Amino acid sequence: MLSSEASSTAASQIEILLKPSDVNTEAKYYEKLIRRGIEECGHETFSNVCVQRHHHTPAAVASGVISPPPPPAADVANNNNSSNHSNMSGGKNRGKGLYATRDFIVGDRVLIEPPLVAMQHERNRNDAIVCSFCFRYVGSIEKQIGQRLFHQLSSAQEKLQQQKEQQMEATTAGDAAAEESARRSGDLDVLNSMASVGEPKLPLADQCFPLPTERACVGGCYREIFCSNECAQNAWNSHERAMCIGNKSGDQDEQAKNRASMMHQFIEHAKDTNDIFILAAKVVAMVTENASLALSDASNNITFLGEALEVAWEPFSRVQKAIWWDIVAIPSDVEEKDEESFRQQLIELASGSLELLCKAWPDRAQAFPGLFSLPVWGAIVGMFELNNLELVVESPVENYFLAVDGLADENQKMAILPQTQPFLDALDVKYDIPCLGTALFALQSNCNHDCDPNCHPFKDETDINGSCVLVARKPIRKGEELTISYLEDDQLDWSRRQDALSDYGFVCRCARCESEVSQTRGRQKMKM
Numbered sequence: 001m002l003s004s005e006a007s008s009t010a011a012s013q014i015e016i017l018l019k020p021s022d023v024n025t026e027a028k029y030y031e032k033l034i035r036r037g038i039e040e041c042g043h044e045t046f047s048n049v050c051v052q053r054h055h056h057t058p059a060a061v062a063s064g065v066i067s068p069p070p071p072p073a074a075d076v077a078n079n080n081n082s083s084n085h086s087n088m089s090g091g092k093n094r095g096k097g098l099y100a101t102r103d104f105i106v107g108d109r110v111l112i113e114p115p116l117v118a119m120q121h122e123r124n125r126n127d128a129i130v131c132s133f134c135f136r137y138v139g140s141i142e143k144q145i146g147q148r149l150f151h152q153l154s155s156a157q158e159k160l161q162q163q164k165e166q167q168m169e170a171t172t173a174g175d176a177a178a179e180e181s182a183r184r185s186g187d188l189d190v191l192n193s194m195a196s197v198g199e200p201k202l203p204l205a206d207q208c209f210p211l212p213t214e215r216a217c218v219g220g221c222y223r224e225i226f227c228s229n230e231c232a233q234n235a236w237n238s239h240e241r242a243m244c245i246g247n248k249s250g251d252q253d254e255q256a257k258n259r260a261s262m263m264h265q266f267i268e269h270a271k272d273t274n275d276i277f278i279l280a281a282k283v284v285a286m287v288t289e290n291a292s293l294a295l296s297d298a299s300n301n302i303t304f305l306g307e308a309l310e311v312a313w314e315p316f317s318r319v320q321k322a323i324w325w326d327i328v329a330i331p332s333d334v335e336e337k338d339e340e341s342f343r344q345q346l347i348e349l350a351s352g353s354l355e356l357l358c359k360a361w362p363d364r365a366q367a368f369p370g371l372f373s374l375p376v377w378g379a380i381v382g383m384f385e386l387n388n389l390e391l392v393v394e395s396p397v398e399n400y401f402l403a404v405d406g407l408a409d410e411n412q413k414m415a416i417l418p419q420t421q422p423f424l425d426a427l428d429v430k431y432d433i434p435c436l437g438t439a440l441f442a443l444q445s446n447c448n449h450d451c452d453p454n455c456h457p458f459k460d461e462t463d464i465n466g467s468c469v470l471v472a473r474k475p476i477r478k479g480e481e482l483t484i485s486y487l488e489d490d491q492l493d494w495s496r497r498q499d500a501l502s503d504y505g506f507v508c509r510c511a512r513c514e515s516e517v518s519q520t521r522g523r524q525k526m527k528m
């Protein structure tokens with residue numbers, strides 16, 4: 001397919017100009033680009049924040065905007081001595097950090113940032129119908145409720161059916177839950193109609209909580225839907241052209257069909273193993289699309305693959321990377337002696353998924369062999385392990401039921417409740433499930449952990465898309481480092497916090513940890 005001088009990959013609709021010398025340098029190029037996220041960083045200022053290494057860099061000093069303290073000698077030594085996890089920081093040497101470029105008071109929104117790349121969790125897809133690009137809710141309140149209950153009821157019925165087929169007499173606690181769920185959920189036909197056409201209508205839903213009409217994917221796949229043609233087109237240009245499993249994606253030839261079917265297999269494999277592989281594939285799709293665009297754009301004087309890759313990789317360049325199977329913390333049920341075989345299993349999973357991706361995108365894999373190599377794939381998956389933030393968008397379904405409950409006009413409320421209450425009962429405790437997913441943010445990913453942080457990620461009902469919002473939880477002075485907690489539970493004691501942070505490969509030495517450690521040492525001394 002690729003000639004030695006140039007080649008055009010029409011099936012994947014990207015134009016690639018490849019010179020023979022590029023092929024040799026590409027792998028080295030990736031080595032450099034992956035390292036860059038870990039080792040290099042200049043000083044970059046954005047509106048409220050700037051990114052910079054904890055160590056002084058000439059650029060940072062010259063700018064005079066911020067001046068974090070130089071690292072103590074012990075930390076440098078600590079970093080040099082790091083054993084297995086040589087590419088991770090330890091002690092107070094925390095790599096790059098995010099710093100305030102002005103003062104903030106408690107409650108200020110310090111950073112609002114759209115994701116570089118994001119996805120809704122596969123397991124959350126039946127609970128929230130959202131735009132695959134910006135994660136706004138779409139359709140209608142009726143469709144949101146109908147879809148969730150339809151799936152709840154069909155899986156409960158399936159379970160009961162299996163039970164009958166196996167002629168099981170005794171009902172287990174799980175089966176009783178299925179029966180209860182089926183009883184509450186209502187009529188399958190009604191729910192199907194609500195999920196597909198949004199009828200029957202619920203009072204006040206359209207007036208108070210109008211949602212944008214769903215738009216189909218440009219490639220005609222059933223998997224992704226959008227809130228607007230603009231989002232559909234943006235997703236198509238960014239990654240969906242490559243990821244779409246629909247039958248309108250590109251030429252109607254065998255090659256295109258094969259690509260869609262292989263992509264389907266890749267996605268199914270990811271759903272069964274680790275859905276982060278889907279996010280990693282989005283990154284590869286974005287980088288190959290953008291590198292090809294950079295090469296085909298005559299105005300920017302880019303003629304070599306290396307330069308094009310640098311441009312395409314730029315959005316991910318600041319994000320810390322490490323190889324996935326090296327950094328994943330061993331789960332508590334895996335014994336220490338089995339660590340090697342556990343890590344080997346991760347390598348096999350990653351290599352199985354990469355193999356499917358190469359089959360889905362043979363032209364891209366041939367044009368960018370370094371990008372499709374196992375270490376680079378491992379580093380991209382590892383980048384999510386180290387940096388991703390949970391994506392949460394509050395549900396309008398929750399707000400709808402709260403609004404009905406809060407109606408000031410008692411007569412109106414009494415007239416409406418008989419229509420809404422059965423659905424609320426059927427949804428039960430799950431009525432407020434939000435859209436849940438994973439996202440990677442260019443700036444937020446530079447924010448270090450602190451067990452008593454000065455910021456926290458927070459979204460309220462006005463944040464209707466997948467952007468990350470960091471809110472000040474303490475007064476912050478210009479030049480101070482911005483920190484968040486990586487932990488779900490900040491109330492844990494010191495050693496439990498360190499256990500939970502082991503996924504990130506560092507022992508925390510924040511002020512709270514230092515003080516708890518010295519208090520413990522003090523108590524031990526007193527006992528002696």
Ligand SMILES: C[S@@+](CC[C@H](N)C(=O)[O-])C[C@H]1O[C@@H](n2cnc3c(N)ncnc32)[C@H](O)[C@@H]1O
Nearest residue numbers: 089094095096320387445446447448449504506
């Ligand atoms: C999301 S990144 C934060 C940005 C990172 N410092 C960098 O240079 O790209 C997470 C990584 O930062 C480092 N880190 C974050 N908080 C830390 C802390 N309190 N102590 C030591 N290292 C920390 C760890 O290497 C961790 O895996």
